[in-house]
Amino acid sequence: MKKEYPILEFDSNTKSVIDPTILIKPIDIPIKAVICFFNDVLEDLRVKGKVRLIQNIRTEIGPNPIYELEYLGEKVTVFHPGVGAPLAAGMFEEVIALGARKFIACGGAGVLDEKVAVGHVIVPTSAIRDEGTSYHYISPSREISVDKVGVEAIEKVLTKHKCKYILSKTWTTDAIYRETYDKVKLRKTEGCLAVEMECSAFCAVANFRDVIFAQILYGGDLVDCEEWDARDWNNQTEIRERIFWLAVEACLEL
Numbered sequence: 001m002k003k004e005y006p007i008l009e010f011d012s013n014t015k016s017v018i019d020p021t022i023l024i025k026p027i028d029i030p031i032k033a034v035i036c037f038f039n040d041v042l043e044d045l046r047v048k049g050k051v052r053l054i055q056n057i058r059t060e061i062g063p064n065p066i067y068e069l070e071y072l073g074e075k076v077t078v079f080h081p082g083v084g085a086p087l088a089a090g091m092f093e094e095v096i097a098l099g100a101r102k103f104i105a106c107g108g109a110g111v112l113d114e115k116v117a118v119g120h121v122i123v124p125t126s127a128i129r130d131e132g133t134s135y136h137y138i139s140p141s142r143e144i145s146v147d148k149v150g151v152e153a154i155e156k157v158l159t160k161h162k163c164k165y166i167l168s169k170t171w172t173t174d175a176i177y178r179e180t181y182d183k184v185k186l187r188k189t190e191g192c193l194a195v196e197m198e199c200s201a202f203c204a205v206a207n208f209r210d211v212i213f214a215q216i217l218y219g220g221d222l223v224d225c226e227e228w229d230a231r232d233w234n235n236q237t238e239i240r241e242r243i244f245w246l247a248v249e250a251c252l253e254l
């Protein structure tokens with residue numbers, strides 16, 4: 001098993017010492033789930049009484065609420081997974097163990113091309129695995145594909161709402177403060193339009209656990225420039241709300 005670099009020591013034995021089912025018992029939870037990175041949107045739903053708390057998942061950070069949302073007569077699980085691949089993948093694992101099976105995530109991302117305006121929708125069809133978590137789930141590879149069924153559900157809803165979108169590759173990184181100039185250039189040549197911190201890890205977990213996963217991103221800060229341009233990307237409440245409801249609808253299509 002030993003390789004030159006530990007991250008490449010993939011173990012194909014699917015049994016782990018701590019299986020999520022040891023800690024989490026399945027409950028009556030909607031199998032369709034929206035993974036929402038927008039805490040502002042979730043907090044607004046909570047304050048307005050539009051979500052019901054199903055259960056708190058506990059980590060050393062504190063309680064992480066898992067909600068139920070009713071939309072058009074159907075129930076959906078909704079939760080924030082935390083930021084960064086290891087935490088988000090762990091939360092994803094635990095919500096799968098609770099009983100959810102069909103996932104759509106919504107989040108923001110840096111963009112690698114100034115032509116992608118703030119708020120423009122990007123639907124990843126594949127992700128570059130520039131993070132560590134996915135290497136513990138599936139054998140090493142440069143990229144991972146996003147579930148076609150999930151992508152099609154998203155496209156159907158975006159088309160229905162006449163919302164313009166770009167299908168693209170995303171760059172999933174572990175190190176937000178090490179998005180270097182040459183790496184941005186390289187990822188551009190590989191076809192990436194977005195950079196975020198979870199997509200390829202989510203895809204690997206979904207693959208491993210045999211659940212459906214796809215993601216809607218909106219264009220945020222610009223990283224393809226001499227001086228970083230934040231473009232006020234995380235204060236776009238209206239855009240974030242809109243993307244969230246599109247994710248809910250896409251999830252209901254699954």
Ligand SMILES: O=P(O)(O)O[C@H]1O[C@H](CO)[C@@H](O)[C@H]1O
Binds near residue numbers: 037108109197
């Ligand atoms: O807007 P959200 O989706 O929070 O996420 C993006 O921003 C975070 C980094 O600041 C990472 O989670 C990245 O994926």
Ligand SMILES: O=c1cc[nH]c(=O)[nH]1
Binds near residue numbers: 108110176221
């Ligand atoms: O991972 C991320 C997320 C947003 N913006 C970035 O530049 N990187």
